[in-house]
Amino acid sequence: MDFKDIIKPENLVYRRSSLLTDKPFSYCPGCGHGTIHRLIMEVVEELGIQEITVGIAPVGCSVLAYEFMNMDMQQAAHGRAPALATALKRLMPDKYIFTYQGDGDLAAIGTAETIHACNRGENIIIFFVNNGIYGMTGGQMAPTTLPGMPASTCPFGRDVNIMGNPLKITELVAQLPGVHFATRQSVHTPRNVRRAKKAIQMAFEVQKNKKGTSFVEFVSNCNSGWKLSPVAANEWMEQHMFPFYPLGDIKVDGNLVTK
Amino acid sequence: MGELRLMKGNEAFAEACIRAGVDAYFGYPITPQSEVLEYLMSQKPYETTGMVVLQAESEVAAINMCYGAGGAGFLPVTSSSSPGISLKMEGVSYIAGAELPLIILNVVRGGPGLGDIQPAQSDYFQATKGGGHGDYRLYVLAPSSVQEMADFVLIAKEMAFKYRNPVMILSDGIIGQMMEKVELFDPIPRRTIQEVEKQAPWATTGKKANRERNIITSLDLDPLKQEQHVYHLRDKYSQMEREDVRFEEISTEDAEYLLVAYGSSARICQKAVDLAREEGIKLGLLRAITLFPFPSKRLAELSNQVKGMLAVEMSLGQMVEDVKLAVNCRVPVEHYGRTGGVIHSPVEVLEALKSKIIK
Ligand SMILES: Cc1ncc(C[n+]2csc(CCOP(=O)(O)OP(=O)(O)O)c2C)c(N)n1
Ligand code: SF4
Numbered sequence: 001m002d003f004k005d006i007i008k009p010e011n012l013v014y015r016r017s018s019l020l021t022d023k024p025f026s027y028c029p030g031c032g033h034g035t036i037h038r039l040i041m042e043v044v045e046e047l048g049i050q051e052i053t054v055g056i057a058p059v060g061c062s063v064l065a066y067e068f069m070n071m072d073m074q075q076a077a078h079g080r081a082p083a084l085a086t087a088l089k090r091l092m093p094d095k096y097i098f099t100y101q102g103d104g105d106l107a108a109i110g111t112a113e114t115i116h117a118c119n120r121g122e123n124i125i126i127f128f129v130n131n132g133i134y135g136m137t138g139g140q141m142a143p144t145t146l147p148g149m150p151a152s153t154c155p156f157g158r159d160v161n162i163m164g165n166p167l168k169i170t171e172l173v174a175q176l177p178g179v180h181f182a183t184r185q186s187v188h189t190p191r192n193v194r195r196a197k198k199a200i201q202m203a204f205e206v207q208k209n210k211k212g213t214s215f216v217e218f219v220s221n222c223n224s225g226w227k228l229s230p231v232a233a234n235e236w237m238e239q240h241m242f243p244f245y246p247l248g249d250i251k252v253d254g255n256l257v258t259k
Numbered sequence: 260m261g262e263l264r265l266m267k268g269n270e271a272f273a274e275a276c277i278r279a280g281v282d283a284y285f286g287y288p289i290t291p292q293s294e295v296l297e298y299l300m301s302q303k304p305y306e307t308t309g310m311v312v313l314q315a316e317s318e319v320a321a322i323n324m325c326y327g328a329g330g331a332g333f334l335p336v337t338s339s340s341s342p343g344i345s346l347k348m349e350g351v352s353y354i355a356g357a358e359l360p361l362i363i364l365n366v367v368r369g370g371p372g373l374g375d376i377q378p379a380q381s382d383y384f385q386a387t388k389g390g391g392h393g394d395y396r397l398y399v400l401a402p403s404s405v406q407e408m409a410d411f412v413l414i415a416k417e418m419a420f421k422y423r424n425p426v427m428i429l430s431d432g433i434i435g436q437m438m439e440k441v442e443l444f445d446p447i448p449r450r451t452i453q454e455v456e457k458q459a460p461w462a463t464t465g466k467k468a469n470r471e472r473n474i475i476t477s478l479d480l481d482p483l484k485q486e487q488h489v490y491h492l493r494d495k496y497s498q499m500e501r502e503d504v505r506f507e508e509i510s511t512e513d514a515e516y517l518l519v520a521y522g523s524s525a526r527i528c529q530k531a532v533d534l535a536r537e538e539g540i541k542l543g544l545l546r547a548i549t550l551f552p553f554p555s556k557r558l559a560e561l562s563n564q565v566k567g568m569l570a571v572e573m574s575l576g577q578m579v580e581d582v583k584l585a586v587n588c589r590v591p592v593e594h595y596g597r598t599g600g601v602i603h604s605p606v607e608v609l610e611a612l613k614s615k616i617i618k
Contacts, residue, residue: 050465050466051465051466051467051468052465053465054331054463054464054465056327063478064478066472066474066476070466070472071465071466071472072463072464072465072466072472072473072474073463073472073473073474073475074326074327074330074463074474074475074476075357075474075475075476075477075478076323076326076327077323077326077349077350077353080319080320080323080326080350083315083319083320083321083323083324083326083327084323084324084326084327084330085327086313086320086324086327087283087285087311087324087325087326087327087328087331087333087335088327088328088330088331088463090283090311090313091282091283091311091328091331091333092331092452092464092465095464095465112316112317112319112320113316113319113320113323116315116316116320
């Protein structure tokens with residue numbers, strides 16, 4: 001096979017989603033944000049719903065998501081994306097609306113908007129990237145920072161007696177009747193990437209059927225904030241994050257998953 | 260002639276929103292403006308015009324719902340009273356920065372802090388000088404009757420789209436709560452989604468194949484570009500000053516002294532003008548209808564005619580600073596007004612005029 005054969009369309013095994021722009025990601029090398037962006041855009045492309053989808057990214061490392069996702073997007077104030085999504089969905093019930101939020105955004109400053117949008121059962125998807133830290137502002141403690149885990153505002157590790165406990169917000173919102181689908185995924189191995197994509201597809205399906213809120217958490221790395229190399233960050237995530245934030249579905253079809 | 264009704268100011272505002280074809284209302288209860296949401300829910304416009312009405316979990320959520328709606332080219336409305344308006348200010352700044360249409364009603368009560376629930380005009384600075392962060396302005400209308408609570412919705416709608424800028428209707432507990440006869444304008448249908456997209460080609464309604472993607476943001480990390488953006492905003496505010504200043508004059512033709520007031524205080528001042536004239540004092544009144552842009556030019560002209568001005572507002576003196584700037588020391592300018600929810604009487608105004616200006 002020479003080069004000309006290789007580039008024939010029938011030999012194509014992978015290409016970048018046409019819904020990702022040419023702009024290089026501003027994310028740190030090894031960061032999970034890029035993979036998650038790609039998966040969401042692939043699903044939107046495969047469903048052919050670009051013309052009827054609007055995304056919302058609030059403040060956080062992904063505040064510039066609109067530079068990378070080739071679709072109509074709104075940039076929200078810190079924590080408020082579910083409020084924007086509520087309005088967009090109610091005014092345009094036949095469009096697909098999703099938010100893309102970090103853990104500080106969703107589970108600290110925006111907790112009220114998160115819980116109430118879920119509790120109203122807004123027909124939206126909340127993509128939630130949990131990296132256990134405030135990435136954008138330089139590695140401060142997040143509501144999801146693990147006990148004992150260091151961050152710039154808890155340099156000796158999170159002392160739960162002083163700083164409180166990490167918040168498992170996905171388990172929390174899964175209790176609400178408005179939430180139809182809640183799941184926790186990761187994108188650090190090809191197998192997990194495939195599973196995560198299925199979860200994203202499921203979330204869009206739920207929205208299509210107007211069943212209520214879908215809440216898709218990604219436990220992700222922040223190698224810069226964690227001060228680890230990309231490979232070491234993924235290992236650390238497996239060893240420490242997954243035991244506390246176990247992967248898998250939490251609520252499917254409106255029913256809590258019993259383990 | 261339109262339909263006549265006896266209504267509270269808050270109800271007239273809510274009814275006017277439905278009739279003006281507003282797309283959505285998001286709010287949170289607070290006295291003295293809760294009738295807005297209550298009235299809307301009692302009328303169920305979602306079953307008639309399709310207007311979305313939602314009680315949000317907080318003022319913060321409500322203003323951010325407005326951001327979402329405005330970003331998709333719709334016309335959202337929110338209302339609150341002083342403490343709630345403070346909570347909304349981050350969102351208002353974002354909406355001004357992202358250049359989205361919005362009507363926001365403040366039915367002002369006494370403050371600071373939780374203050375009380377009586378009428379006040381002590382949010383003037385917040386409404387006209389920023390309130391939220393950054394270089395931005397609101398177009399600020401001050402109604403002084405229940406009729407204007409209804410009519411100003413139409414002006415606000417026009418200005419919100421003309422300038423792609425939030426419009427604040429700065430009312431107060433008197434205007435919000437009192438009942439007056441109001442003539443309602445005929446209903447205007449809500450725009451269809453096609454009309455929304457035509458009027459707002461920048462709106463995020465889903466990226467069509469034949470256009471670039473639309474992005475709603477107030478972010479630009481490049482300071483030179485951010486500066487250009489702020490200059491662009493400034494040009495809009497200058498245009499407001501050139502084209503859309505509104506005010507009303509009462510007995511100014513031969514006036515030797517001038518009261519300057521807005522909102523319910525202007526109603527009180529109207530009576531004070533009558534009392535003064537009965538005593539042979541040639542007193543006039545300039546009622547500011549837009550607080551930003553402020554009728555500075557007209558005040559400057561009047562400062563060549565009158566011997567002094569009294570800015571009358573239910574606050575420690577906020578608008579008086581704009582009057583002084585306009586008059587530029589040509590004649591004495593003083594402030595008079597009760598505050599903290601206390602309403603001054605026409606007699607008190609006249610006494611203040613005599614002691615502070617006529618002397
Ligand atoms: C009202 C407000 N407070 C604080 C900030 C500063 N800020 C920006 S991003 C951020 C934290 C983001 O962390 P997270 O949501 O976990 O997202 P990540 O950057 O980790 O992806 C903070 C505190 C802000 N922009 N606005
Ligand atoms: S700071 Fe962390 S979350 Fe942000 S891009 Fe870098 S690795 Fe990713």
